[in-house]
Amino acid sequence: MLESLDARISSLAKSKSQANGHKQSETTPKAERKNISEAPCSTCSAHAQAICADLKDQEMDEIARNIRTRLVQTGQSVYREYEEAKYLYTVVTGEIRLANLLDDGRRQVTSFKTAGEVLGEQKNGYYQSDAEAVCDTVVCQIPIKILEKYLQEMPAMQTALTAKVLSEIHELRHHAILLGRKTPIEKIATFLVDRAEKLGGKDSVEVEVMLTMGRNDIADFLGLTIETVSRTITKMKNLGLLEVPSNHSIIIKDMAELENLAEGEK
Amino acid sequence: MLESLDARISSLAKSKSQANGHKQSETTPKAERKNISEAPCSTCSAHAQAICADLKDQEMDEIARNIRTRLVQTGQSVYREYEEAKYLYTVVTGEIRLANLLDDGRRQVTSFKTAGEVLGEQKNGYYQSDAEAVCDTVVCQIPIKILEKYLQEMPAMQTALTAKVLSEIHELRHHAILLGRKTPIEKIATFLVDRAEKLGGKDSVEVEVMLTMGRNDIADFLGLTIETVSRTITKMKNLGLLEVPSNHSIIIKDMAELENLAEGEK
DNA sequence: CGATTGGTTGAAGCCCATCAAGTCGGGTGG
DNA sequence: CCACCCGACTTGATGGGCTTCAACCAATCG
Incomplete structure (x- = not known):
């Protein structure tokens, strides 16, 4: 089960690099930026709203070495429910939907994520939902392992991430009233x-x-x-x-x- | 608005100590334990499931000086939506419901919290929901300011709290599917x-x-x-x-x- | 230009909310 | 001890609103 998911993700990774290589689409102008040496994080259009917003230049440089951006085309998934959670993602441009399925195909979209918002919540090491691109979307990914280290060293990032998570909880509650009542x-x-x-x-x-x-x-x-x-x-x-x-x-x-x-x- | 809420909360605090003083109810056997000098945290019935579970004895002693337990009787509120968030709570015994209201009185209960679970999520410094006791309930409260300090010093607590928060998000998503589909x-x-x-x-x-x-x-x-x-x-x-x-x-x-x-x- | 995809509109039926009455149990007081 | 009451829950009857099924329409694309 999980192995097949791993296989799927690596194939996704391949198709992604193909997508990056093949076309210079004008709808996703930042797609070609695969790593930071080509374009520094500080110029990122989502920087001001992201969890790295308040970091010092030196901290940004440190992080920049470990993140990658990834183009996700319309309908493609960033990750799937029950897949092993390896990365935390931030939306750079575009929009992502988080969704969960019932066995018979009924679906509940729990959230739409836009520029600067994070996704990748895990439960016991596995993602909680499917994350799919609503339109052509660029996400920035940072490995969880590395993120955890940074959170210890960079209090501004810890604070920012906590705020994002609390905001997520608030939105889910807000949405529960909507759905139920x-x-x-x-x-x-x-x-x-x-x-x-x-x-x-x-x-x-x-x-x-x-x-x-x-x-x-x-x-x-x-x-x-x-x-x-x-x-x-x-x-x-x-x-x-x-x-x-x-x-x-x-x-x-x-x-x-x-x-x-x-x-x-x- | 907030002042009146503060007034209400302090009156709740008074009624609590009265309740503690007056009766030794068998339905709430731990109600009389008002601070830790009378009964150490380590004997707390919720300790194993709480965010303080994996702390060292020395760390527990430190925390014990700053927490208080509080009896909340059936139907009474622990806090209300839009009230200033001063404490994080852990349920010791009993059960708490988190609820949000629409203007016309429609209500959505977003969560039930039992022993060891935490409540008190804030949004910009204010609580996100009403928290009310479903039955006679004992909660343990720790001031947010102090908690934040401890989280820096005690990685085991940070880890445990993060797990609780991620679990909360998971439950809210789970519940969204239920409500919507x-x-x-x-x-x-x-x-x-x-x-x-x-x-x-x-x-x-x-x-x-x-x-x-x-x-x-x-x-x-x-x-x-x-x-x-x-x-x-x-x-x-x-x-x-x-x-x-x-x-x-x-x-x-x-x-x-x-x-x-x-x-x-x- | 057909085919396909996504959205709108129409008709019918069922399920759930609403309103209303009835039942049960626990507690109080005479 | 029993009559009474009150709150909580159950059961019944009805109607409306949402889902379902189906046809239609508009835009996009090969």
Whole structure:
């Protein structure tokens, strides 16, 4: 079982280096940066939000020798549930979904991870979920063994990682209320508001929310069917709360009202 | 807001010491142990499962000077959401529920915590949920400030706490699948199997599962109504899977079948 | 231009929530 | 000791909302 997973990951690793070698895609401009000698960590677009943000130059140099970036194409997996946990990952660009499956194929997406967020939580040495790229995505990987050493030596990193983990717990709780107690319209509203908030645009009345993922991922994230997601969005569109210029973009027309809906008020 | 919460917590602290002084209840035999000079941590019934389990005697003595135990009576709260997070708690005896509320009163219980488990996760310095005693419960509290110092000095504690936190994340993910994708019967089956497992009795065919909480808490934990919980349990009873000798006890008659149900097989 | 993929819309049915009544048990007081 | 009460749980009847199944539509691609 685990051996086959190991085999799978090494084959993934191969396909990755092929991907890096073959194309210089303009959608993933940093894909070709395979190690740090070509482009220092300090220029990383996710640096400011990552757990290495507050480190000293000297510490960054030390870390830079041990990390690698990796391009993960749409639909490809970074790791799978029950696979041996060897790395902690940070999203550089793109988006990753964490998902768990039931035996009959039902799926629950537990989290979407964007630039600067970490993934790779383990349970007894094995990953807890499948991690798959929602769109072409670049992740930065650091071996767990090395990370543990650094955490001892670099308090700023320990602090930052602890904050990320506590934030993860908070999001999972937040999501539990959504899954267990909210109606479809409240779920969609919460999803959109949370995403707008993540992009820092919650203050304005009108915000465009980009959706890298498809309706299927949204449905599995919110515990709904794809049809209910679709119907609910059109209902909100008809109410004048949203505009939907394309499948991957939604414009919030009335943020205040959407926030009310998200919290179940009226 | 926060001041009133502080007032409330200090009044709780008072009622606690009264409770300690007045009765030597047999249901909470350790309630009278207010600090460590009266009974050393090493004799604590939760010690083996707690984050202090692997510490040296000398380290235990150090910690013992800074912790306090506290009796929390049924229905009383240990802390509330948005209250300033000053302590990390460990359950000694009894059971705590973590819950979050929507504005209109809908409630989601995100976790039940039993002996040895920790609670007190914060987000930006404030607790993330309400923590309330499901039955008379004793918790051990350590100030966050002091804990942070110890974590630096005592690697065994850091390791143990990290394991608890990762386990918490795992449980929340596990619970997300349940809330988002499982049917009522699968939810109840999962709930019972998980509880049996926690008590270490999953191997035997027939196990008695004690339920300290009421149907209401179970419903809010599983994202159901109390009626559906009740109906589902009687359905399983009629199928010969369970016996229900009292409201606070369920005997699993066919563990294997229940596990199948829990995973959605057939 | 057909084929495929992803999304929307429609119709029907079932499951769960809701509302309401009934039952059980534990505790209190007369 | 029993009558009573109260809270917790169970059971019943009903309706609505979500899922399911199915057809349709739009965009993308070979």
